[in-house]
Amino acid sequence: MRFAKVAVDLNAQALDRPFTYIIPEGLEIRPGDMVRIPFGHRTIEGFVLETDDETDVDEGKLKPISAKVGDESIILPELLELASFMRQKYLCTMADALRAMIPAQMRMGRVREKSQKEARLILPVEEALALASRAPAQAKIVSALSNGAKLLTELSDIVPAASSACAALAKKGAIEINERMLRRRPPVSDAGRSAFDPELTQDQQNVIASLTDALDTGGRFLLYGVTGSGKTEVYIKLIRMLLEKGRGAIVLVPEIALTPQTVGWFHARFGDLSAVIHSRLSSGERYDEWQRIRRGEARVVIGARSAVFAPVENPGAIIIDEEHEGAYLSEKHPRYDARDIAAERMRLSKGILLLGSATPSISSFMRTMPKIRPENKLTLLEMDKRVLGREMPACELVDMRLELANGNKGIFSGALVKALKDCMTGGKQAMLFINRRGHSTFVNCRACGYVVKCEKCDVTMTYHQNREMLVCHYCASEQRPPEVCPKCKSRFIKYFGAGTQRIEEEAKKLFPDRRVLRMDMDTTAAKDSHADILDAFRRGEADILVGTQMIAKGLDFPNVTLVGVVAADTTLNLPDYRSAERTFQLITQVAGRAGRADSPGRVIIQTYTPEHYALQCALKQDYRAFYHTEVAYRRRSLYPPYTTIARLLFSSEDGECAGKAASECADELRQSFADKRLMQHVLSVQEGQAPIKRLKGEERYEILVKLYTAGEPEAVIGEMENIERKQIDNVRIELEINPANMF
Numbered sequence: 001m002r003f004a005k006v007a008v009d010l011n012a013q014a015l016d017r018p019f020t021y022i023i024p025e026g027l028e029i030r031p032g033d034m035v036r037i038p039f040g041h042r043t044i045e046g047f048v049l050e051t052d053d054e055t056d057v058d059e060g061k062l063k064p065i066s067a068k069v070g071d072e073s074i075i076l077p078e079l080l081e082l083a084s085f086m087r088q089k090y091l092c093t094m095a096d097a098l099r100a101m102i103p104a105q106m107r108m109g110r111v112r113e114k115s116q117k118e119a120r121l122i123l124p125v126e127e128a129l130a131l132a133s134r135a136p137a138q139a140k141i142v143s144a145l146s147n148g149a150k151l152l153t154e155l156s157d158i159v160p161a162a163s164s165a166c167a168a169l170a171k172k173g174a175i176e177i178n179e180r181m182l183r184r185r186p187p188v189s190d191a192g193r194s195a196f197d198p199e200l201t202q203d204q205q206n207v208i209a210s211l212t213d214a215l216d217t218g219g220r221f222l223l224y225g226v227t228g229s230g231k232t233e234v235y236i237k238l239i240r241m242l243l244e245k246g247r248g249a250i251v252l253v254p255e256i257a258l259t260p261q262t263v264g265w266f267h268a269r270f271g272d273l274s275a276v277i278h279s280r281l282s283s284g285e286r287y288d289e290w291q292r293i294r295r296g297e298a299r300v301v302i303g304a305r306s307a308v309f310a311p312v313e314n315p316g317a318i319i320i321d322e323e324h325e326g327a328y329l330s331e332k333h334p335r336y337d338a339r340d341i342a343a344e345r346m347r348l349s350k351g352i353l354l355l356g357s358a359t360p361s362i363s364s365f366m367r368t369m370p371k372i373r374p375e376n377k378l379t380l381l382e383m384d385k386r387v388l389g390r391e392m393p394a395c396e397l398v399d400m401r402l403e404l405a406n407g408n409k410g411i412f413s414g415a416l417v418k419a420l421k422d423c424m425t426g427g428k429q430a431m432l433f434i435n436r437r438g439h440s441t442f443v444n445c446r447a448c449g450y451v452v453k454c455e456k457c458d459v460t461m462t463y464h465q466n467r468e469m470l471v472c473h474y475c476a477s478e479q480r481p482p483e484v485c486p487k488c489k490s491r492f493i494k495y496f497g498a499g500t501q502r503i504e505e506e507a508k509k510l511f512p513d514r515r516v517l518r519m520d521m522d523t524t525a526a527k528d529s530h531a532d533i534l535d536a537f538r539r540g541e542a543d544i545l546v547g548t549q550m551i552a553k554g555l556d557f558p559n560v561t562l563v564g565v566v567a568a569d570t571t572l573n574l575p576d577y578r579s580a581e582r583t584f585q586l587i588t589q590v591a592g593r594a595g596r597a598d599s600p601g602r603v604i605i606q607t608y609t610p611e612h613y614a615l616q617c618a619l620k621q622d623y624r625a626f627y628h629t630e631v632a633y634r635r636r637s638l639y640p641p642y643t644t645i646a647r648l649l650f651s652s653e654d655g656e657c658a659g660k661a662a663s664e665c666a667d668e669l670r671q672s673f674a675d676k677r678l679m680q681h682v683l684s685v686q687e688g689q690a691p692i693k694r695l696k697g698e699e700r701y702e703i704l705v706k707l708y709t710a711g712e713p714e715a716v717i718g719e720m721e722n723i724e725r726k727q728i729d730n731v732r733i734e735l736e737i738n739p740a741n742m743f
């Protein structure tokens with residue numbers, strides 16, 4: 001008799017152990033199979049972890065597996081190993097980890113494959129026609145099939161009552177009717193993409209040489225390549241080498257950059273050997289792409305975060321493009337970092353982890369430093385020039401304080417207006433960029449650039465219009481906005497707030513005969529409008545594109561020669577310890593949009609704080625200088641990556657309930673940290689009202705835990721997740737790790 005150990009697909013920590021079942025005679029079961037099993041009084045689903053000829057459980061008590069789900073194993077054996085890694089690292093159940101790996105539709109059999117009937121001639125045409133002689137409908141069908149099989153639905157378009165005619169022909173033995181699987185392929189456009197690999201530049205070849213050395217043994221790399229240095233061609237070459245060895249590859253791209261353009265790029269090169277996985281696919285499309293990968297029909301996967309689990313057999317590389325993006329962190333349990341999962345998956349399959357960026361995250365770049373422990377080490381690969389001798393765009397900072405002093409109260413500086421005019425007369429395109437998130441805004445002196453910051457926290461205070469107060473989102477201290485600038489006594493101190501709409505209007509006023517397009521959350525709400533706007537701009541249907549950070553990411557517009565950053569200070573002054581990093585990244589990325597083809601690019605950055613190191617370094621495109629300044633600041637202020645900030649937020653319409661829950665949970669947390677000897681990793685545990693005490697009619701309390709990243713952050717976060725899972729009447733509990741904006 002054979003036995004299977006099964007992880008049951010139920011949400012309960014107490015059931016997080018393998019249950020043994022009998023494998024019925026005649027049913028072939030392998031590890032990774034999804035099965036239906038009796039559990040208590042019902043039938044549920046589970047994942048087979050192991051199979052064996054013997055068991056130490058009393059056989060008399062065991063029940064047999066009811067059925068197998070699908071023909072093939074749903075989870076590859078190596079992914080089973082990855083799941084147990086996740087279970088340990090993120091303190092989730094095996095079922096949680098496995099569930100994260102497969103499309104939701106696979107479970108509970110919600111999506112079925114789509115098949116259709118197809119008719120095919122099995123006799124020579126003349127003989128078939130002879131058999132059909134007295135029925136014109138049948139004769140028509142025979143001639144329709146004479147140059148190949150057709151679907152019944154197609155035949156119905158030619159002949160009315162096609163299905164009964166086909167049935168009759170099948171009965172006479174003239175044709176055969178079979179089921180054909182239909183693949184729901186997401187649409188791809190190869191438009192404007194060459195199907196040929198260009199000859200690699202010297203920089204690209206050097207990088208490939210390093211990667212080639214690791215092709216069989218595996219390795220971890222960070223590719224720091226300036227914008228336009230041709231990182232994608234490096235990825236493509238690496239994938240080609242792997243395909244030759246019979247291996248596959250996964251390319252992760254931030255969801256927002258996963259445009260038809262990016263997908264088309266890979267499709268043009270790899271054809272149907274490539275598959276795409278992202279959240280905008282319909283559930284049917286997603287399921288079918290997953291199946292194509294699982295069957296080995298597609299071996300190059302490009303997708304968003306969850307594609308790190310794509311069932312590619314023997315993957316030789318996982319490439320993570322724009323690795324600095326926050327998009328690689330899962331926001332729900334299990335809270336995994338796709339970069340860590342990819343690293344482990346590549347360790348298991350002796351493959352290459354390749355992180356790529358023009359602006360690597362501080363934490364990844366730190367891992368290329370000499371003193372890093374070998375298991376965390378990333379090998380640095382560098383491409384510091386653009387391809388084909390193209391110049392980096394010329395950047396200029398415009399001091400908006402001087403503009404005001406010279407009597408210009410508008411949102412565009414003289415320099416930007418002039419550059420726009422030159423660009424338009426030259427028949428080129430321009431992009432105007434502003435980053436304005438939500439309603440948070442800050443108070444800024446337009447005469448001297450002074451910004452109101454919290455005295456205790458050194459982060460920008462946020463202006464709350466409804467209460468007319470400045471609030472520190474880190475420590476909740478408040479103050480009235482000043483009437484005159486404390487530094488220069490100017491009365492031009494006010495809250496900052498030029499949005500995309502305003503910029504669009506101003507641009508239209510300035511260039512009434514030019515076409516201006518706007519791209520932000522408001523204009524891209526519909527499913528494909530994001531792609532539509534970009535396509536229209538690429539086709540030259542507009543001269544100026546105004547947008548938020550959405551226009552900054554990985555887009556390649558050959559005709560854009562001017563990029564204007566209308567207000568660099570909007571990101572710089574966000575109440576967030578990452579604001580300098582974000583600003584540096586955004587400016588480098590948007591600047592990278594200019595001059596990507598043959599005409600050189602120009603970048604104009606408007607700011608009230610031209611002396612800030614993030615802007616100075618971005619201006620000179622000096623990533624290393626930025627890195628060193630930023631790391632010193634993080635170390636000094638005990639900010640990530642040296643520490644991790646985790647926050648539990650308690651909201652309730654009943655303030656007393658929320659407050660009580662927060663303080664009880666804080667005590668419980670301290671106790672469990674002490675019991676599990678985790679306290680040495682924890683810097684502080686603070687509870688109290690959240691910086692914004694009331695939001696949308698709810699009272700808010702929080703527990704803020706700061707911990708050393710080098711310790712055991714997962715163990716500490718695991719305890720906090722236990723709190724998050726608690727069911728407390730009337731109280732909603734949410735956990736956030738390194739929250740971007742604490743309010």
Ligand code: ADP
Binds near residue numbers: 201596
């Ligand atoms: P990055 O991602 O590093 O910003 P891309 O991969 O988008 O850069 O490449 C920038 C441009 O250079 C693209 O238009 C690409 O087709 C082109 N390119 C890249 N490598 C080469 C090469 N070896 N020869 C010619 N053109 C190249």
Ligand code: ZN
Binds near residue numbers: 446487
């Ligand atoms: Zn001032």
Ligand code: ZN
Binds near residue numbers: 472474
């Ligand atoms: Zn403060």
